[in-house]
Structures are given as structure tokens and as C-alpha cells.
Amino acid sequence: MESAQPGFVSLRLENVGITFRNQEVLKDVTWGVQSGERIGLVGKNGAGKTTQLRIMSGELEPTTGDVVKSSGDLRTAMLRQEFVDELIKERTLKEEFLSVFVEENKIVQDLKDAENKLETMSDADPDAMQEILDRMQELQQKAEDKDVYILESKVKKTMDLMGFNDDEADDLVASFSGGWKMRIGLGKVLLKDPNVLLLDEPTNHLDLESVEWLEAFLREQSIPMIIVSHDREFLDQVCTKIVDAEGGICTEYDGNYSRFLGLKKARMDSWQAAYDAQEKKLKSERQWITKFQAKQPQVVKQRKEKMAKFLKSDEYVQKPPFTGKPFRFRFPDAPRLSPEVAQVDELSHSYNNEISNNRLFDQVDLSIEKGDRIAVVGPNGSGKSTFLRLLIGKEEPDEGSAKIVGANVEMAYFEQNQADALDLDKTVIQVIQGASEGQSYNELRALLGQFIFKGDDVEKKVEFLSGGEKARLSLCCMMLRSANLLILDEPTNHLDIPAKEMLEEALQNFDGSIMVVSHDRYFISKVARTIVAIEDKKLTKYQGDYKFYMEKSKAMRQKIEARYVKGLARIGAAPIVDFEELKKPNRNFGGAKTANQVTRTNKGVKNAKRMEKK
Numbered sequence: 001m002e003s004a005q006p007g008f009v010s011l012r013l014e015n016v017g018i019t020f021r022n023q024e025v026l027k028d029v030t031w032g033v034q035s036g037e038r039i040g041l042v043g044k045n046g047a048g049k050t051t052q053l054r055i056m057s058g059e060l061e062p063t064t065g066d067v068v069k070s071s072g073d074l075r076t077a078m079l080r081q082e083f084v085d086e087l088i089k090e091r092t093l094k095e096e097f098l099s100v101f102v103e104e105n106k107i108v109q110d111l112k113d114a115e116n117k118l119e120t121m122s123d124a125d126p127d128a129m130q131e132i133l134d135r136m137q138e139l140q141q142k143a144e145d146k147d148v149y150i151l152e153s154k155v156k157k158t159m160d161l162m163g164f165n166d167d168e169a170d171d172l173v174a175s176f177s178g179g180w181k182m183r184i185g186l187g188k189v190l191l192k193d194p195n196v197l198l199l200d201e202p203t204n205h206l207d208l209e210s211v212e213w214l215e216a217f218l219r220e221q222s223i224p225m226i227i228v229s230h231d232r233e234f235l236d237q238v239c240t241k242i243v244d245a246e247g248g249i250c251t252e253y254d255g256n257y258s259r260f261l262g263l264k265k266a267r268m269d270s271w272q273a274a275y276d277a278q279e280k281k282l283k284s285e286r287q288w289i290t291k292f293q294a295k296q297p298q299v300v301k302q303r304k305e306k307m308a309k310f311l312k313s314d315e316y317v318q319k320p321p322f323t324g325k326p327f328r329f330r331f332p333d334a335p336r337l338s339p340e341v342a343q344v345d346e347l348s349h350s351y352n353n354e355i356s357n358n359r360l361f362d363q364v365d366l367s368i369e370k371g372d373r374i375a376v377v378g379p380n381g382s383g384k385s386t387f388l389r390l391l392i393g394k395e396e397p398d399e400g401s402a403k404i405v406g407a408n409v410e411m412a413y414f415e416q417n418q419a420d421a422l423d424l425d426k427t428v429i430q431v432i433q434g435a436s437e438g439q440s441y442n443e444l445r446a447l448l449g450q451f452i453f454k455g456d457d458v459e460k461k462v463e464f465l466s467g468g469e470k471a472r473l474s475l476c477c478m479m480l481r482s483a484n485l486l487i488l489d490e491p492t493n494h495l496d497i498p499a500k501e502m503l504e505e506a507l508q509n510f511d512g513s514i515m516v517v518s519h520d521r522y523f524i525s526k527v528a529r530t531i532v533a534i535e536d537k538k539l540t541k542y543q544g545d546y547k548f549y550m551e552k553s554k555a556m557r558q559k560i561e562a563r564y565v566k567g568l569a570r571i572g573a574a575p576i577v578d579f580e581e582l583k584k585p586n587r588n589f590g591g592a593k594t595a596n597q598v599t600r601t602n603k604g605v606k607n608a609k610r611m612e613k614k
Helices: 048-056 093-099 100-122 124-143 147-164 166-170 177-188 208-220 233-238 257-291 298-310 384-392 428-435 442-451 453-459 467-478 497-506 521-527 546-550 554-561 578-581 603-614
Strands: 010-020 024-033 040-044 064-069 077-078 196-200 225-228 241-247 247-252 340-352 358-368 373-377 399-404 411-414 484-490 513-515 528-533 537-541
Touching: 010 048, 024 048, 024 453, 040 048, 040 233, 040 257, 048 077, 048 196, 048 225, 064 247, 077 177, 093 147, 093 166, 093 177, 093 428, 100 124, 100 147, 124 147, 124 241, 147 166, 147 177, 166 411, 177 208, 208 233, 233 257, 241 257, 241 442, 247 257, 257 298, 340 384, 358 384, 358 399, 358 513, 358 528, 358 537, 373 521, 384 399, 384 411, 384 484, 411 554, 428 453, 428 467, 442 497, 453 578, 497 521, 513 521, 521 546
Parallel strands: 024 247, 040 225, 040 241, 077 196, 196 225, 373 513, 373 528, 411 484, 484 513
Antiparallel strands: 010 024, 010 064, 241 247, 340 358, 340 399, 528 537
16 A cells, blocks of 8 residues: 555553553553554453554553654554444445545535535625635635545545456445455555554454455555464464553563464473572572570561562562463253254245345255354355344345244344444343343353453443453343353454353353354354355255365365464364263262272272281
């Protein structure tokens, strides 16, 4: 992208802290980005990553500390998590790009209004006419200063850069798939000609092809950028540096995500070893003080003072953060389910809008049975979400049928815009209590905590939540309801790694049928044992898990394996849970498994020998 970039750009946070509702989110953050760097800002949900982007963009003022810029007129632009919601679907592609230029568009409109007024004005009032002419001259100068007359040229260059052709300029935004909508959002951000680019979860909703395009595009840009993402492969491919947000502070690591994992492990191991050695020494010192308190009171007093001084000094090694055990959650027990769950017969369907008729499915069939755990896969725009809506009756097919056929099916459906159904006037805790089916208050708070609603956050009204927070709250509600068929459309989009792993484990232990749409290959590999791929307007059913599906195509396997992050788990076989075994009554009522068995034949012999000696 052509840009009048200065020779050197730098944007830094210096000792930044921020507090929301008496809760400290950031306490002492110091790091920055400069020319040539592509920084990945990582950490759990709730660590303050988006907050830092908002501080850097000037949206938020820090409670403490400073934002240091290389120049006073440094420009930032941010692609938000909710950028798709900000697109006006009724606009054409060209109109959506031009909408970036708010001030320039107002100048153009004011000029048109002045010209129209001049045309309808009579010659009888020369003073009023002169006033309008002066106003038009002033607006003309503003238009030239703002380069108003080359805006369409800028838009055309951006369309070319994003991969759009000229014929698509008049296509409606609604007609583009998720991957192309991402390009629209990114193009709009670049049209603002920023010196620093801020990207908040840019790969949400994207298929592999779109992610690879974005990776290649970002690597080619000279503009410094900061990227918040939970997509570790994406970060590995793009970033030159990683900033890790944890416990209100940030730590910088040079290199990509693979190198970060190694460096962080070495740092944490060293920290733990130093802390353990220190605690061992302090324990020894406390034991000495206790032993000689009466015999050497003066020396003991001196050593106590020395220890107290050390504990308050910068030399004292603080305890490393403890990750704790992973949170476990179970869906309510699935009601009994009939053998046949859902049926699709000779279904044909098209996506229709004002300018196009896109055929999605052509004479497809599918049976869903009790115990099926199906993932529907396919590129952006292939009709995955549409297929789910057809199946549950939210849309009517053009031809054929798709319906739930089981007599006793109790379905729970999570859709990408599920958050739209939330009551905006209720608080988080009120929403979750309303969805509860007998779970205790503590259980609800524990689940909310896993979805990063902690402390006073549970008292926030839904209307003040971000799009990502609303999506997590909706998923949280769905997990509380009793069902025997789960239909999930991109459930992991706004989840961090621990929350995603918690959902995976809960789904593995769900004794019902599952149908899920997701671009997250690792998630699919953990929860699905059948893959339904949308290929050339047909449904191809692979009777195996994602590893089985991946190995059917050498090209796909090589592409996926080339993206593996060093130090992280690779895609393996889906775990199989034996529900019959789980349902067996637990005969152990506490104690060890061997509590009622004699495992040491000489048990009690030593005591017997002692008794004999007496």
C-alpha cells in the first residue's frame, strides 16, 4: 500500500496501568513497536490485550503511565474483533470503502448542497449569492487540502491490493463470504493511511485459504503492526516478536511464536528454580532463628531484621504465577435419544440476494444418528452455516428436505450471532441464572470465571459487553441447558486456549449427538469422529476423525503439517469416551482402590515382633 510513511515509527507504553470498576487490569506495562516489527500480543482472555490496543489507538486514557509516540501526528488504525458487524451489508463494495472518508464525504456533500442552493437562488439577493460563493470557495480549498478528488483512485488501488476486481465494485457487501469481508475490513483500515496497524483477532471466521492470504499480505507490508490472536499457527507465520500479557504486566520475546514458547519455558523454569532455592534458604534461616531464639537473642534480632529487609527488596524473587488445574465442566445429562436424529434428502439450495444467485447445494443427502459427532467443513462461502440453519428449520430449502426426525430430540443451537438474542437490560449473572437448570451459584460463578467473567464483571449489564464477551456469555448459557443434540456454529471464535480446551473436554464427555461447524482444525480433531465436507455443492461423508480426513489428501496433509508450531501438540486421533463405563456405579466409597485388599503379606509383622520383645 502506498503510504507517506516517515523514516522511523515508534509507539510505546511506558509503565502503563489501568483500573476498571476497582479492578486492576494492567499494573505496570512497558513495551513498544517500531518500524520493521510485527508483534503478536498474546495471553489469556481478560489479560488486557484489547485494552492495550485501545490505549495505543487513543480510545482509552491509562490510569497511570504514558503512551510515547515517535511523532505527535502519528496515526494508528485498528481492525476490531467486531469489524464484520460494522460493515453495512446494503452498501456496494465501493461505497463501503468510500465510507472511511467521513470528513471528506461531508465536504463533498456540503459542496453539492451549496451548488444546489445556488442554482435555485434568484438574482434578487446578491449578498446571499456572494455568501454561498464564498462558502463554495472555502469548501473547494478544503477539498483540495484533503485530496477529495483522488478518493476513488485510492479506493481502486485498495481494491486491487485486497484482490477484488473492478467488476465487483458495485456488488453488495452482503454477497461476500467471511474471508472476503475480512479483506474489506482490512482495506478500510489501510485507507486511513496509518503509521501503526492494530489487528484484534483478524483470523476469526476465516478458512485456511483466507488465513494464508492474510499471512502473506501482512508479511509483505512495511508498516509496523500489533496483532492480538489466539491462532498460534498464524502468529508463528507472521510475527517477528511476541509480547506476553500475564498478571497485569507484559514480557517481550524476540522471534516468532515457536521461539517464544521455548524462551518462555526456559524463563519460567529459571524463575521457578531461583524461587525454590531462595525458599529453601529462607526456610533454613527461619529454622535457625527458631532454634537459637533463646540462646542468642541479639544475633537472632539482627538476622530477623536482615531477612525482613530482604523480603521487601528488589532482590527477593516473587513466586512464579501458578496456572492451576484445568477447569472441568460437564453438560447436563443428555435425555434418552432415538436411533434416528435428523435426515437430509435430495436437498438443493441457493444463496439469493439482489444481484446474485449462488448455488450452494445440489441434490445432497445426509443421515444423522444417535451418537454421531459430526464436523461440517468447507471454505468460506460454501454454505456451512446455511446448512445448519436448513437442518433445524430456520431456513426453507429450495428443493428437497432437511429436518429433525427423532421423536424425542431436545436440541441446543449455538449460532454465530447468538448474542443478538441476549436481554440487554440484564446483568451477566442474571442472564446465567436465568439459563441455569439447577446448578449452584458457585458452579455458575466457576463457569463464568472460565469465560473471563470474574469479580464485579458479573454485575455488568449485557448492553455494555463487547461482541466477544456476548458470544462467550451465550455459549456459557447454552452449556447449562439439558439437550441430546448440540448444533454449534463456530463456538470457539472468541475463546482463549484454556476455555477452548475446557469446551473440548466437555463435548468429549457429552452423551448425545453433535454437529459442529468450525475452522479450528485442532478443535475438530478433539470432538468429531465423522467429517462431512462440502465439496463441489455436494456433501461428502468421511467415516473417520479429522486425522483420517486429512490423510485422504496428500496435498492437504502436507499443507497442515507445514503449519505445525514447534513445541505444540499435533493433530491426532479423536479421543473416544466409553459412556457405558462411565455410567457404571462407583463401588469405591473413598480411599484407595486397594482399600479392602491385603497387598503386603507381612503387614503387621513388625509390630508383632516388637510385642514379642516386650
